[in-house]
Amino acid sequence: MENILIGIDLGGTNVKIGCFDHELKLIAKTSVATKADMGPEVVVEKICETTEKLLAKNGLSADVIEAVGIGAPGPSNIAEGIIISAPNLPKFKNIPLRKMIGARLGRPIVFENDANAACWGEYVVGAGKGVRNMVFLTLGTGIGGGIISNGELVHGFNDNAAELGHIIIHPQGRLCGCGQKGCVEAYASASSTAARAAEAVQSGAKSSLKKVLDKNGEITCKDVFDHSAAGDTLAKEITDGTADALGLLCVNMLHVTGPQRIVFAGGMIAAGDLLLNRIRHFFKQYIWPLKKETLEICFATLGGDAGVIGTAALALHDWEQGKL
Amino acid sequence: MENILIGIDLGGTNVKIGCFDHELKLIAKTSVATKADMGPEVVVEKICETTEKLLAKNGLSADVIEAVGIGAPGPSNIAEGIIISAPNLPKFKNIPLRKMIGARLGRPIVFENDANAACWGEYVVGAGKGVRNMVFLTLGTGIGGGIISNGELVHGFNDNAAELGHIIIHPQGRLCGCGQKGCVEAYASASSTAARAAEAVQSGAKSSLKKVLDKNGEITCKDVFDHSAAGDTLAKEITDGTADALGLLCVNMLHVTGPQRIVFAGGMIAAGDLLLNRIRHFFKQYIWPLKKETLEICFATLGGDAGVIGTAALALHDWEQGKL
Numbered sequence: 001m002e003n004i005l006i007g008i009d010l011g012g013t014n015v016k017i018g019c020f021d022h023e024l025k026l027i028a029k030t031s032v033a034t035k036a037d038m039g040p041e042v043v044v045e046k047i048c049e050t051t052e053k054l055l056a057k058n059g060l061s062a063d064v065i066e067a068v069g070i071g072a073p074g075p076s077n078i079a080e081g082i083i084i085s086a087p088n089l090p091k092f093k094n095i096p097l098r099k100m101i102g103a104r105l106g107r108p109i110v111f112e113n114d115a116n117a118a119c120w121g122e123y124v125v126g127a128g129k130g131v132r133n134m135v136f137l138t139l140g141t142g143i144g145g146g147i148i149s150n151g152e153l154v155h156g157f158n159d160n161a162a163e164l165g166h167i168i169i170h171p172q173g174r175l176c177g178c179g180q181k182g183c184v185e186a187y188a189s190a191s192s193t194a195a196r197a198a199e200a201v202q203s204g205a206k207s208s209l210k211k212v213l214d215k216n217g218e219i220t221c222k223d224v225f226d227h228s229a230a231g232d233t234l235a236k237e238i239t240d241g242t243a244d245a246l247g248l249l250c251v252n253m254l255h256v257t258g259p260q261r262i263v264f265a266g267g268m269i270a271a272g273d274l275l276l277n278r279i280r281h282f283f284k285q286y287i288w289p290l291k292k293e294t295l296e297i298c299f300a301t302l303g304g305d306a307g308v309i310g311t312a313a314l315a316l317h318d319w320e321q322g323k324l
Numbered sequence: 325m326e327n328i329l330i331g332i333d334l335g336g337t338n339v340k341i342g343c344f345d346h347e348l349k350l351i352a353k354t355s356v357a358t359k360a361d362m363g364p365e366v367v368v369e370k371i372c373e374t375t376e377k378l379l380a381k382n383g384l385s386a387d388v389i390e391a392v393g394i395g396a397p398g399p400s401n402i403a404e405g406i407i408i409s410a411p412n413l414p415k416f417k418n419i420p421l422r423k424m425i426g427a428r429l430g431r432p433i434v435f436e437n438d439a440n441a442a443c444w445g446e447y448v449v450g451a452g453k454g455v456r457n458m459v460f461l462t463l464g465t466g467i468g469g470g471i472i473s474n475g476e477l478v479h480g481f482n483d484n485a486a487e488l489g490h491i492i493i494h495p496q497g498r499l500c501g502c503g504q505k506g507c508v509e510a511y512a513s514a515s516s517t518a519a520r521a522a523e524a525v526q527s528g529a530k531s532s533l534k535k536v537l538d539k540n541g542e543i544t545c546k547d548v549f550d551h552s553a554a555g556d557t558l559a560k561e562i563t564d565g566t567a568d569a570l571g572l573l574c575v576n577m578l579h580v581t582g583p584q585r586i587v588f589a590g591g592m593i594a595a596g597d598l599l600l601n602r603i604r605h606f607f608k609q610y611i612w613p614l615k616k617e618t619l620e621i622c623f624a625t626l627g628g629d630a631g632v633i634g635t636a637a638l639a640l641h642d643w644e645q646g647k648l
Contacts, residue, residue, distance in 0.1 A: 075615075133481040147580070149480070154473050156582015157457040158618070161473075163579040168610060169495065171572055178612040180575070248495055251504070255487040256471070256580050258480015286492060289503040291399075294482070 007312030012088025018308035069311030071117030081111035119146025121310025139268035190221035207234035247282025265300035327390035333631030336412025342632035393635030395441030405435035443470025445634025463592035514545035531558035571606025589624035
């Protein structure tokens with residue numbers, strides 16, 4: 001392949017587009033506002049136009065596109081390339097995104113959900129490089145997941161797999177946004193971490209976070225980790241609660257798909273070793289003593305580019321496998 | 325393929341051997357005592373001799389064997405066909421079983437762990453027939469598991485996958501034989517079900533099981549389900565505790581590998597609808613209301629033959645894929 005690959009990461013706020021050579025080296029990238037309220041047709045046209053402009057700016061014509069990968073929020077029908085619905089793209093109901101972009105650009109399109117696309121990016125060129133079995137977890141407002149088993153993404157029946165934030169770890173525990181009780185997301189997402197801190201402060205727990213709440217009217221996840229790092233006892237308890245849930249999740253994932261490496265991504269990993277070392281600590285507390293487990297727990301390395309790299313890499317993968 | 329396939333299920337007490345045509349129709353089967361204390365060389369010779377006798381008895385020579393599948397207890401190195409150790413085969417430490425049988429029979433050998441082999445059997449011709457994504461759980465002294473993702477067994481790094489009995493569902497819960505706390509196996513295996521009943525009776529709980537304990541000195545899992553069926557309140561609580569843990573496990577498995585069907589096997593499924601309907605009940609209690617889940621929860625159909633069918637089917641699969 002001499003031609004180039006396009007990776008598109010469709011988000012509720014922005015669309016990121018990257019242009020890569022066949023060794024997945026970035027040639028150029030750009031980002032535009034999604035303007036999701038304009039509806040799918042307008043968004044698709046904007047994506048395609050921006051892609052062509054990006055190529056033109058780099059002296060390339062649209063003819064050099066070998067294949068395009070696009071990652072989108074879900075639930076989606078991945079095989080058919082359809083967004084079924086998406087909380088942050090309210091006008092996208094049963095939208096055949098792959099077909100629409102394919103018709104406009106005239107090139108083969110590979111469709112994937114956004115968490116899987118980012119997982120694939122980390123797997124191919126990021127923190128998962130060199131392993132064949134990996135679990136990927138994004139710690140943001142919610143907890144998203146992706147699973148690589150023997151070098152392939154796990155999709156499951158009806159693309160139901162890897163809803164890893166909704167594994168129940170405390171059956172009678174905190175109510176999750178999904179309606180279940182005790183999901184790992186109800187403890188360890190950025191918003192749940194912030195919520196647990198706010199609840200504790202509001203219940204009268206002594207903490208330096210009280211001033212933050214009084215001043216800003218809210219506590220963010222970053223506040224909690226900052227105050228934990230500064231030594232506040234309550235904040236430490238809260239961040240340990242997050243790491244505890246994630247360490248337990250690592251044990252459970254190890255027992256299910258047997259990953260060699262679990263990669264954490266998302267805004268929360270900015271907390272650094274304060275988070276990573278404690279996840280590893282709780283993993284060791286929970287895991288069986290039967291045998292020495294060699295599971296590696298680490299942070300993602302591609303940051304916000306995981307999606308565009310991942311979608312381009314998926315396009316390359318399917319091209320190499322003769323699927324396009 | 326005109327030739328035949330051999331399936332071997334090596335257990336601690338018996339070795340089952342089946343002979344199948346290339347449509348996996350059983351031609352003949354037999355079973356012999358393992359006599360594991362005689363050591364691996366003797367056991368291997370016994371297996372091969374019995375296989376040849378089984379063929380001869382059916383007017384076939386050993387030349388008609390296309391390939392042989394063997395399932396063995398673990399932990400094992402599946403790619404290399406080595407039993408690393410096995411609690412019920414104490415003299416089998418780092419035994420290259422595939423190589424030994426291959427050298428003796430002169431045919432290609434496919435090696436798999438026993439739970440995965442039974443899972444594959446149910447997948448190909450049993451309760452999992454027709455799906456591409458399935459989870460298999462055996463309810464016995466322990467809880468074993470197998471996972472089919474997109475038509476392939478999930479092995480994980482170092483064959484660590486599908487230790488599904490050791491998913492932690494109650495982080496500060498009952499101590500499991502593996503050393504972890506709150507594993508699903510610590511609640512829902514046959515031995516844990518019996519143990520929870522005995523503990524309750526010994527603590528003074530009123531139950532018709534008291535007489536059983538006094539008379540037999542123990543309570544079996546079958547006793548608990550029998551008394552539950554007869555209406556004993558404590559026995560019902562105990563069997564509901566088992567079904568509760570398994571329903572929760574179904575929720576978690578649905579969120580991880582996204583199976584279309586979860587198949588329960590093992591001695592405990594003799595309890596019938598009293599078990600199956602309650603697992604389904606608790607699954608519905610725990611699963612999110614976000615969308616209608618279509619997960620099918622059912623019982624295995626092959627009984628004790630799942631292992632021999634599964635190993636023969638794996639041999640066929642690898643033969644068809646040109647891996648042998």
